[in-house]
Amino acid sequence: MIRKTDPQAIAPYLKDASNFSLGFAEEVVIPETPEELANFLRTNNGPITVAGAGTGLTASRIPDGGKIISLERFKKIGGLENDSITAEPAVSLRDLQDRLKSSAFFYPPNPTETLASIGGTIATNASGSRSFYYGVTRDFVLELEGFLADGRSFRLNRDHKIDRPLELGDGSFIEFPSVDYTSPACKNAAGFYVQPGMSWLDLFVGSDGALGIITRARLKLLPRPDRFLSGVLFFAEKENCWKLVQDLRSDHAGALTPCSLEYFDRRALNRLRIKFRQIPDKVDAALFFEQAVEPGGDYDSLFDRWCENLLDRDPLLEDSWFAENDKDLEKFHGFRHELPVMINEENSRLGRVKVGTDMAAPDERFLEMMKFYDRELEAAGIDYVAFGHIGDNHLHINLLPEANDLSKAKEVCQNLATRILSFGGTVSAEHGIGKLKKEYFLQMIGAEALTDLKLIKKTLDPGWILGRGNIFDP
Ligand SMILES: Cc1cc2nc3c(=O)[nH]c(=O)nc-3n(C[C@H](O)[C@H](O)[C@H](O)COP(=O)(O)OP(=O)(O)OC[C@H]3O[C@@H](n4cnc5c(N)ncnc54)[C@H](O)[C@@H]3O)c2cc1C
Incomplete structure (x- = not known):
């Protein structure tokens, strides 16, 4: 060691x-x-x-x-077994994707940051652009191995439910405590996951390093699509982009079933233009979309359907981009990934602590949410960008204040949180609470529910050893 x-x-x-x-x-x-x-x-x-x-x-x-x-020495990827694979926690998403390249399978969770580790993505229940269709990391964890803070081992699969005690490697047992709290039903990465009748495994997924140490996981894979149909659509008016998103989501019976719907507001595009000069001038919003073409599917007819559907919806079709091959698709992913990278770099350069949101609202509040963000942010008079997983009503708003506007920026974030919570949403849909969003989390669930979560923590980690300072304090 x-x-x-x-x-x-x-x-x-x-x-x-x-x-x-x-x-x-x-x-x-x-x-x-x-x-x-x-x-x-x-x-x-x-x-x-x-x-x-x-x-x-x-x-x-x-x-x-x-x-x-x-756990940086835990880097092994196991063999493929039917439609699953085992990986140790330090395996990066990139390593896993590379390992699967020559197979007929792929691992859908794609939090755009491919250096993220399997352990970290499980501990944060990471999601990403394709989660809109395929689901979040939780949906792809079949088995977990690891240790509690006191060194007792656990080995879990999905059949091991919380109505039975957690069996540990030394033969001891832990009963799940009696709590009333349940996690919100929308896309959510805030706090421990708690649902009646869930598996113990689900409790550890998304627990932000505060309940156990993960040393190995078996991950579910899906058949690799033949290819992805993909494009970046530019809009002269953002409202038309929002309307398209809403219609695509409600068109359940239609052939258009995108797996990614990612938004860029005008300010995000203005920043990206520094690196991507081909972005047309005077655009108000953009939408990156992808749809899997399953084995045997007809790419050309799907492409025609997308074009027909887009004709009367006002994207600037002449200026929009469509992927012609895998290289183009990779470029579009790079385009999407570049924005948070640029913002993070800018924050580091200026010594600015991130003032960003990770909130999501239920589907039925989508348009209300978009209009609210627009109004509130324009009125605040602080520079910002809005981008992200619009298909899940989950935007990242990054406020970019001058040093003397920091407290005002925090106030704006607080107002956003209060409204999104009033919609029945969450303060963290994918990044987790960590050390930076504890106050929002308390506002989200309330003191009584927090007591329930503390009881779960104390049951598994009575010495409050793991992930101290994450999610909530003793
Ligand atoms: C540019 C950029 C874009 C991003 N986009 C997205 C996105 O679209 N969607 C998304 O979900 N996330 C996104 N992220 C966030 C990030 O990639 C995820 O939070 C990732 O899941 C963290 O993985 P990590 O290995 O870096 O973990 P770390 O940051 O090192 O740790 C995160 C947490 O996991 C715990 N942990 C790590 N390993 C273990 C283990 N073996 N056992 C128990 N606990 C463990 C840590 O204690 C900590 O609490 C983005 C990040 C960047 C920089």
């Missing part, structure tokens, strides 16, 4: 993509086997924060004291 105590060696583990800079730790512990990890945990009684790849946006892997456990 490698142990690092030199501050310079620890420093890289005190960062993630949130630009949060207040972390500190006494040591980084790097086990090489599950046995080493278990032995360490059995003798440890101080706080532990698990490090993934550090692409998270909520500072959840950044400790405020104690030790860091990095």
Whole structure:
């Protein structure tokens, strides 16, 4: 087992993509086997924060004291078994995609950041552009192995429900506590997942490193589509883009079943134009879409259907982009990914803490939500960009305030949160709560529900050892 105590060696583990800079730790512990990890945990009684790849946006892997456990040596990908594969937590999404390239399968969760680790994506229940159609990470985790904070091991599959006790490797048991809280029904990554009759496995998915340490997962795969039909549509008026999204979603019986619907507002496009000069002038919004062409499907007739459907909807068809091959598709994904990268770089360069949202609302509030964002943000007088998973009513609003406008920007975020919660939405649809959104989370679920979640935490981690400072405090 490698142990690092030199501050310079620890420093890289005190960062993630949130630009949060207040972390500190006494040591980084790097086990090489599950046995080493278990032995360490059995003798440890101080706080532990698990490090993934550090692409998270909520500072959840950044400790405020104690030790860091990095599973960076856990990098094995197992063999394909029918339509599933095993992976250790440090395997990156890119490694997994590369491994699957020569197979007939693919792993749909695609949080655009391919350096993210399997462990981190499971701990945050990451989603992404294609989750609109395929679902979120949770939907693709079939089995989980790992350890509780005290070193007891667990091995779970989907049949192991919470109405039976959790069986641990040493033969001991833990009963699921009696709680009233249930997680919201919309796309959600805020707090522990709790639903009646769920599996124990689902409790660990999305638990932000606060309930257990994941050392291996079996992941579900889907047959790889023949190809993806894809385009970036530009609109002269944003309202026409919103209307198209709404119609595409309600056209359940139609042939247009996009797996990604990703939005860019005018300000996002203006920023992207620095790197993508081909973006037409004077556009008000853009929509990146993809639809899988399943094996045996007819690409050309699907393409014709999209064009027919778009004709009377006012995208600037002459100026819009359509992928002609896999390279183009990759470029479109790069285009989508570039925006948060540019914003994160800009924030780092200016030493600006991220003031961004990750909220989602239920379908029926979609247009109301879009109009509300538009009004509220224009009135605030602070620079911002709005982009993201519009198909799931899930936009990322990034406020980009001057230093003296920071508290005003936070106030704006608070107003957005209050309204989205009044719609029955969530304050985190995919990034998790981590250390940066705890107040919003309390506002979302209320004190009583928080007591329920604390009870779950204490049941599995009575010493409050794992992920201290994430989601809520003792
Ligand atoms: C440019 C950019 C775009 C992004 N776009 C998206 C997006 O579209 N959708 C989306 O969902 N996310 C997105 N993200 C966020 C990010 O990629 C995810 O949160 C990712 O899932 C975190 O993985 P990680 O390995 O980097 O984890 P880290 O950031 O290192 O850790 C995240 C959490 O997971 C815990 N953890 C890590 N490994 C384990 C383990 N083995 N056992 C238990 N707990 C563990 C940590 O303790 C921490 O609480 C984006 C990030 C960037 C930088």
